Structure formats: structure tokens, C-alpha cells
Amino acid sequence: MTSNGKPKFAMYWAASCGGCEIAVLNIHEKILDVDANFEVVFWPVAMDAKYKDVEAMEDGSILLTLFNGAIRNEENEHLAKLLRQKSQILVAFGSCATEGCMPALANLSPLEELVSTVYSTVSTDNPENIHPQPTYKAPEGEIHIPKLYPIVRTLDQVVDVDYYMPGCPPESHQIAAVLDLVIDAIHGKATLPPKGSVIGAGGSTVCDECPRKRDVKTIREFKRIQNIMLDPEICILEQGVICSGPATRSGCGALCPQAGSPCIGCYGPAEGVLDYGARLLTAVASVIESKDPQEIERILEGIPDPAGMFYRFNLGASLLRASKAAWAR
Amino acid sequence: MSERFEPVIIGFTCNWCSYRAADMAGMGRIQYAPNVRLIRLMCSGRLDPTFVIKAFAGGADGVLVSGCHPGDCHYIEQNYKAMRRFYLLRKLLAQMGIEPARLKLLWASAAEGQLFAEEVTKFTEEVRALGPLNWNPEAALLSEQVLYRQPAEVAA
Numbered sequence: 326m327t328s329n330g331k332p333k334f335a336m337y338w339a340a341s342c343g344g345c346e347i348a349v350l351n352i353h354e355k356i357l358d359v360d361a362n363f364e365v366v367f368w369p370v371a372m373d374a375k376y377k378d379v380e381a382m383e384d385g386s387i388l389l390t391l392f393n394g395a396i397r398n399e400e401n402e403h404l405a406k407l408l409r410q411k412s413q414i415l416v417a418f419g420s421c422a423t424e425g426c427m428p429a430l431a432n433l434s435p436l437e438e439l440v441s442t443v444y445s446t447v448s449t450d451n452p453e454n455i456h457p458q459p460t461y462k463a464p465e466g467e468i469h470i471p472k473l474y475p476i477v478r479t480l481d482q483v484v485d486v487d488y489y490m491p492g493c494p495p496e497s498h499q500i501a502a503v504l505d506l507v508i509d510a511i512h513g514k515a516t517l518p519p520k521g522s523v524i525g526a527g528g529s530t531v532c533d534e535c536p537r538k539r540d541v542k543t544i545r546e547f548k549r550i551q552n553i554m555l556d557p558e559i560c561i562l563e564q565g566v567i568c569s570g571p572a573t574r575s576g577c578g579a580l581c582p583q584a585g586s587p588c589i590g591c592y593g594p595a596e597g598v599l600d601y602g603a604r605l606l607t608a609v610a611s612v613i614e615s616k617d618p619q620e621i622e623r624i625l626e627g628i629p630d631p632a633g634m635f636y637r638f639n640l641g642a643s644l645l646r647a648s649k650a651a652w653a654r
Numbered sequence: 655m656s657e658r659f660e661p662v663i664i665g666f667t668c669n670w671c672s673y674r675a676a677d678m679a680g681m682g683r684i685q686y687a688p689n690v691r692l693i694r695l696m697c698s699g700r701l702d703p704t705f706v707i708k709a710f711a712g713g714a715d716g717v718l719v720s721g722c723h724p725g726d727c728h729y730i731e732q733n734y735k736a737m738r739r740f741y742l743l744r745k746l747l748a749q750m751g752i753e754p755a756r757l758k759l760l761w762a763s764a765a766e767g768q769l770f771a772e773e774v775t776k777f778t779e780e781v782r783a784l785g786p787l788n789w790n791p792e793a794a795l796l797s798e799q800v801l802y803r804q805p806a807e808v809a810a
Binding site: 474615616621628630635 | 703707739
């Protein structure tokens with residue numbers, strides 16, 4: 326408990342885009358409830374605070390930490406471990422922290438290749454060939470930047486996590502509901518779900534929430550979204566465009582399919598799914614309308630990047646986690 | 655290598671054809687490579703690609719998927735689903751750095767014990783030639799890495 330008696334709240338971003346923070350602010354006036362019930366002690370995007378302030382806190386003194394972002398570098402890992410130590414409830418918040426999301430797609434390539442793409446390719450204006458160095462001797466002294474790790478990890482691959490909140494970003498109404506639940510729990514009016522639970526999401530699939538009409542699925546050709554005028558009422562997968570609905574956890578209200586765009590899987594694996602990509606691959610491949618190996622392979626040419634397609638959000642938490650090129654030395 | 659590498663191969667068979675082919679190979683005392691560990695499913699259509707991925711992630715060097723010949727499926731056409739998933743899975747695994755030759759699809763009827771034995775031996779040798787897979791992404795975090803090239807090296 327702090328000077329003002331309110332429980333402490335923290336939010337941190339590791340390897341992420343900042344969308345999770347915006348989603349939290351998108352809860353509108355509910356943010357006032359956060360302020361009324363919590364003392365915000367650390368939230369780099371919203372307030373000034375130093376890492377040493379967090380280091381000085383007593384262990385377990387922060388009640389709730391929402392941690393978004395994957396673990397890409399030394400700094401991410403340090404903050405993950407620090408916030409774990411200081412927090413009673415650590416929530417892996419959003420797709421990056423729970424399953425790696427876009428940052429973990431880097432796990433398809435060796436780190437050297439990534440760095441070289443950023444600093445050395447022909448399209449890069451870097452005449453002096455400057456590459457970032459972990460340490461640099463300036464006249465004022467030696468300075469450091471965090472080392473990049475060869476593979477991106479999810480939060481629970483680095484520290485113990487209490488709850489998982491999926492979404493890229495989590496929907497604001499789901500965030501509000503979770504905050505309400507924690508606030509109620511503080512006041513003894515509710516109990517928190519068992520440790521390890523997925524919170525702020527449904528227990529079914531996006532298909533279950535999708536109002537589009539479903540019939541028999543058979544696909545003779547996979548189409549890209551830009552090459553087809555989608556019928557607004559029929560199942561997107563039935564129209565030959567890969568939709569991640571069958572493998573993805575419900576909770577978003579099937580927003581994308583309703584807006585005429587396929588589900589891309591940001592709410593992560595549905596309940597009971599061990600490997601997201603395998604589940605989606607199963608759903609997609611099964612409905613190919615051919616019994617001929619050559620023809621099947623030809624139809625599959627319509628999926629030029631299966632790893633990127635089926636593990637778009639989930640590569641970091643998948644069973645394989647990273648391509649051999651990325652991890653093998 | 656002084657000692658010969660013995661690949662670990664997980665083989666998924668269907669209850670009605672390919673498992674019986676393996677049984678037939680056994681009853682006929684046909685000699686074949688002992689590297690494959692068979693797991694019987696009711697149908698190759700039951701094969702969730704998760705099983706294959708989990709096998710590779712857990713240390714398998716090769717995975718055999720086998721079922722009834724196309725048209726002969728006990729469940730009418732579920733082996734076609736297995737076939738479609740197989741080709742897509744193989745493509746995905748190649749992107750992850752798992753060579754296509756580490757995953758084999760084999761149709762074998764209950765009478766084809768000889769074929770089953772020969773194909774398992776052939777597959778074992780192919781996987782042996784590829785060497786161990788030793789899937790272990792965490793290994794990347796253990797070694798001291800040169801994460802950045804020095805500008806001097808780049809210039810050179």
C-alpha cells in the first residue's frame with residue numbers, strides 16, 4: 326500500500342507497437358476508474374518514471390502490471406524480470422506478450438540477416454555503413470544499447486505469468502471488463518479466475534461470433550483479398566480467401582469479417598489449441614476440392630507464405646517457435 | 655562420425671490399412687529398420703498436423719504419415735484430407751527449416767507388409783543422410799553471439 330493507500334498499477338511496453346497502450350486509453354472515461362482505484366506508479370508511455378524507481382520498490386508492491394510486448398532484447402528481459410518481482414499480478418497483455426505477434430515473425434530469419442536488411446540493403450541510405458554497437462566509447466564515457474537476442478520470446482518464456490489477455494490490441498470493452506473485475510476483486514466483490522487463465526476473451530472461435538452465412542466449404546483456388554470482390558454475407562473462407570476464424574479465439578466480436586476483411590488471428594489460439602498454425606492449416610487444407618496430388622500442390626501455390634500466413638501472430642508461442650535458420654548456429 | 659547416427663522416426667499409421675501392413679511385416683518376419691516408432695490412429699484423417707510438429711519439436715528426426723490408398727479409406731475419404739494437409743504442412747515445415755525429406759507420406763494396404771518394410775528402411779536411410787534435427791530454439795540464447803558486425807568488417 327502506498328502513501329495514498331491505493332493499490333499500485335503499472336503498464337510496460339517491450340517489443341511492441343504502442344497499440345496496446347492506445348487500446349487502454351480507448352476505454353474512455355473508464356480510465357478515471359483506474360485513477361480512482363489505483364496509484365499509477367509506472368507507465369512509460371503515459372507518465373515519467375525511471376527504471377531505478379521501479380528497482381527501488383519493494384517486491385510484490387505493485388498489485389497489477391499489464392505487460393505488453395514481446396522479449397526481443399536485453400532491456401525487454403530485464404524489465405520483464407523486474408516487473409515480475411515487483412508485481413503481485415502480472416498480465417501478459419496483448420498478442421506480443423502472449424504469443425509473440427508481429428515481432429516474433431522475425432524468428433523466421435537469422436538476426437544477422439535482419440540487421441543487415443535494416444542497415445545495409447540497397448534501399449537503405451547509410452553511406453558510412455553505420456551499424457549499432459552494443460557499446461560505444463564517447464568522449465564522455467562508454468555508452469550501451471541493449472543487445473538484441475537471436476530469437477523473440479513471449480513473456481511466459483521468460484518469467485512466470487498470472488494471466489493472458491489476447492488481442493492485437495485487446496478490445497477496449499474487454500480491457501474495461503477486466504479492469505472492473507480486478508477493481509471488484511480489490512473490494513472483495515469478486516474473485517479472480519485461476520492463475521494461468523486467458524482473460525478478456527471468449528472460449529470459442531471467431532467463426533462462432535461471425536454472422537456470415539456458412540455452407541459447405543470447398544476451395545479450388547486460394548485468392549488474395551485484393552483480387553476479389555468479397556460477397557458481404559457469405560463465409561470468407563468459402564470464397565477462397567484464407568480467414569483465420571476457425572482457429573482463433575473469440576472475444577473481438579468478429580469485427581474484421583463484418584467489415585469485409587478476413588480474420589487474421591490476432592486473438593490467438595482458440596481454447597484447447599496447442600499449435601495455432603497447425604489448427605488453421607488443418608481447417609484450410611481440408612477443404613481443398615481435389616484428390617489429385619499434383620492439383621493439390623498447384624492449388625497450394627495460392628498460399629505462397631504458409632508460415633507467415635498461419636503463424637502471423639503466433640510464431641513465438643508455436644511449438645517450433647523459430648525457423649532453424651534463426652536458432653541454429 | 656565414428657558412431658552411426660540412428661534417426662528417431664515417429665510413424666503415424668491408420669488402424670485399417672497401414673498399421674495392418676506393419677503387422678503383416680511383423681508376422682512375415684520381414685527385416686526392416688527399427689528406427690520408426692509407430693503410433694496407431696483410427697485414420698490418417700485423424701492426424702492433426704500438431705502431432706507432426708510436436709514430434710519434430712520434441713526431438714524426432716523424421717515423421718512418417720501413412721494410411722489407406724486413396725479410394726480405400728475405411729472412412730470413405732478422410733485420407734484425402736490427410737493428403738491435402740500433408741502437402742501444405744510440408745511446405746510450411748520447409749520454411750521453418752525442416753527439410754521436406756524428413757516428412758514422408760506412404761499409402762499401404764493391409765496386404766502390403768513388404769512394401770511397408772521396404773519404404774520404412776528407405777525413409778530411415780534418407781533421414782540418416784540428412785543427419786540429426788535436434789530441434790532446440792533455446793540453443794540460440796545460450797551461445798555468445800556476435801550480434802552486430804563492426805563497421806570495419808562491413809567495409810572489408
